[in-house]
Amino acid sequence: MMWIVMPLLLLAVVHYLLSVRHYGVLTPDGLFVCTQLLMVVGTAALVEPGSSVDNAYLQMMVAAVMIYIAASCVTYLALRTRSEQLTPPRSERRTFQVSLVPPKGPVLLVTALSLAIMLTYFAAVGYSAFLLGLQGQLSGSPQDVATLRLQSYAGETYLFPGYANQFKNVIYPALVVVILTWVFMRSGLAARLGGLVLVGLAVFGLLGTGQRGAFILFLVTLLIYVFLVNRRRVSRWVLLLPAMGLPFALLATYALGRSAGAADSPVAATSEELYRRFLNDNQLSGLAAYRYTESLPVQYGREWLAGLQGILPGDRGSSLANEVFATLYGSTVGTAPPSLWGSAHHNFGTLGVLVFAALLGVALQVLTFRSLRRASYNTLELIGYAGVTATVGTWTVAGPDALMNLGLVAYLLIWYGGARWSRSGRPAFLLVSAEDRRRAARRASAYGTATGRAPTFEPGRHRVRSTGPDHPVAAGARL
Structure with a gap:
C-alpha cells in the first residue's frame, strides 16, 4: 500500500521547497508535516490490503495531510506577498537578539512552587514507578510497572494527575532551562552545580510516573529552544542533545521493562521501542480506533467536548481510548487513542476531516509565519514558543484535549509571561x-x-x- 503515499511525499517536497526551507523544520508547520508523514507511512505498513475499512482510513489520512499542505502553501504565499508589500527590508529577517531572564522574582517563585507540587504529588502517590522499576531490574525481581503507572494517575485516590503534570512535565522543566541558561552564561561553579541538581529533579519528574512520552516531548522542546537561542543556527548542542538524552531513554527502557529483553540488551530494546513509538504504536492505535468508530454514528463534536470536560477535576472525560484499548488487549486499564484524523472523522465525518485539515493548515502557517519576527526576544519567550511548537507540531493523536494535557496552555502562559517581562523595561543581559x-x-x-x-x-x-x-x-x- 505504500504507492498511495507517493503523491503525498511529492507534495511534501514541494511544501519544503516553497516554504519550510525559509523558516525551518523546527516550527509548528514544519514539525507537524514531518510527524504526519511518519503517521501515514507507519499506517500504510499496517493496513490489510484486502480490508476496505483499512484502505478507507489510509486514503482519508493521505487526503487530510495533502489538504493541510495545500492550505499551508497557499497561506504562506498570501502572507509572504502581503509582508513584502508592507515591509520589504524587514520581512525576511531571520535573526534576533536574545536576552537572559534572571532567576529572580516570579521566575524563582513559580519554579519553587512547581517543584513543591511535584514532590508533594510523588509523596502522595507513595512511590516513583521509575525508581521502583529500576530497583526491581537491578535486584532481579522486576516490578509490575504497568500497574504502578496506572495506579499513580488513576488509582483509588484521585490526586489531580493532569494538573500535577502541568507543573512537573511542563512548567518546572521549562523554567529550569531558563535558569540554567542564565547560570551557565553568568554565574560561577557553585551556581552551575546547583543548576545541575535542578536538572536532575526535572528528569526525575518527567520519568517518575513511568511514562516516557513527556520526556521525549520535552527533549523536542529543548532542541527547538537551543536552536532558537542560537538565533536559528545549528550549534553543537542541537546535535549533542539527542545523544545526551539517549542514556536516559536507555535507563527508562531498562527500568520500565517495556520491551522483551530489556534487561539483557537495553540498547536493542530501546532501538525497538523508538521504532515502535514513531512508526508503530500510534499508527496501530489509530487504525484500531478507526475500525471501532467507523460504524458508529458521527458525534458532531460531542466526543471532543467530553474530552475537554475531562480536564475538569473529577470528570472522567471521553472513554473512547479505553474502549479501543479493550478491543486490542481485552481490558480497559489502558488507552489506545484514535489518530488526529480518525478523531476528527468520528466527531465530524469525512467532510469535517477535510475542512478541519484546511483550517489547521491555515492556522499553523499563520502561527509559524507571524511568530518570532521581532528583533529581540528573551529566554522565557523562547522556551514558551518552543513548547508550543513541540506540542502542536507533534499532535498526531486524539482531539484538542490532547494538546491541553500535553501542556499547550502552560507553554502559552510562559510565552505570555516572557512577553510581559520584555515590555516591562527591565535591564536585559544579552546572550x-x-x-x-x-x-x-x-x-x-x-x-x-x-x-x-x-x-x-x-x-x-x-x-x-x-x-x-x-x-x-x-x-x-x-x-
Whole structure:
C-alpha cells in the first residue's frame, strides 16, 4: 500500500521547497508535516490490503495531510506577498537578539512552587514507578510497572494527575532551562552545580510516573529552544542533545521493562521501542480506533467536548481510548487513542476531516509565519514558543484535549509571561553567540593592531535597558 503515499511525499517536497526551507523544520508547520508523514507511512505498513475499512482510513489520512499542505502553501504565499508589500527590508529577517531572564522574582517563585507540587504529588502517590522499576531490574525481581503507572494517575485516590503534570512535565522543566541558561552564561561553579541538581529533579519528574512520552516531548522542546537561542543556527548542542538524552531513554527502557529483553540488551530494546513509538504504536492505535468508530454514528463534536470536560477535576472525560484499548488487549486499564484524523472523522465525518485539515493548515502557517519576527526576544519567550511548537507540531493523536494535557496552555502562559517581562523595561543581559564572540575577538585584534591597545569584551555580560523598538538592541544591533 505504500504507492498511495507517493503523491503525498511529492507534495511534501514541494511544501519544503516553497516554504519550510525559509523558516525551518523546527516550527509548528514544519514539525507537524514531518510527524504526519511518519503517521501515514507507519499506517500504510499496517493496513490489510484486502480490508476496505483499512484502505478507507489510509486514503482519508493521505487526503487530510495533502489538504493541510495545500492550505499551508497557499497561506504562506498570501502572507509572504502581503509582508513584502508592507515591509520589504524587514520581512525576511531571520535573526534576533536574545536576552537572559534572571532567576529572580516570579521566575524563582513559580519554579519553587512547581517543584513543591511535584514532590508533594510523588509523596502522595507513595512511590516513583521509575525508581521502583529500576530497583526491581537491578535486584532481579522486576516490578509490575504497568500497574504502578496506572495506579499513580488513576488509582483509588484521585490526586489531580493532569494538573500535577502541568507543573512537573511542563512548567518546572521549562523554567529550569531558563535558569540554567542564565547560570551557565553568568554565574560561577557553585551556581552551575546547583543548576545541575535542578536538572536532575526535572528528569526525575518527567520519568517518575513511568511514562516516557513527556520526556521525549520535552527533549523536542529543548532542541527547538537551543536552536532558537542560537538565533536559528545549528550549534553543537542541537546535535549533542539527542545523544545526551539517549542514556536516559536507555535507563527508562531498562527500568520500565517495556520491551522483551530489556534487561539483557537495553540498547536493542530501546532501538525497538523508538521504532515502535514513531512508526508503530500510534499508527496501530489509530487504525484500531478507526475500525471501532467507523460504524458508529458521527458525534458532531460531542466526543471532543467530553474530552475537554475531562480536564475538569473529577470528570472522567471521553472513554473512547479505553474502549479501543479493550478491543486490542481485552481490558480497559489502558488507552489506545484514535489518530488526529480518525478523531476528527468520528466527531465530524469525512467532510469535517477535510475542512478541519484546511483550517489547521491555515492556522499553523499563520502561527509559524507571524511568530518570532521581532528583533529581540528573551529566554522565557523562547522556551514558551518552543513548547508550543513541540506540542502542536507533534499532535498526531486524539482531539484538542490532547494538546491541553500535553501542556499547550502552560507553554502559552510562559510565552505570555516572557512577553510581559520584555515590555516591562527591565535591564536585559544579552546572550552573545560563539560566532559573535569570534567576530568581536577579530575586531578587537584589528583594533589593537591599529591603535596598540584592544578593547575588553566580556561575552554574555552586556547589560542594556531596552526602551522600545527603535533602541539599538531591539533593532538587532550586534555587540
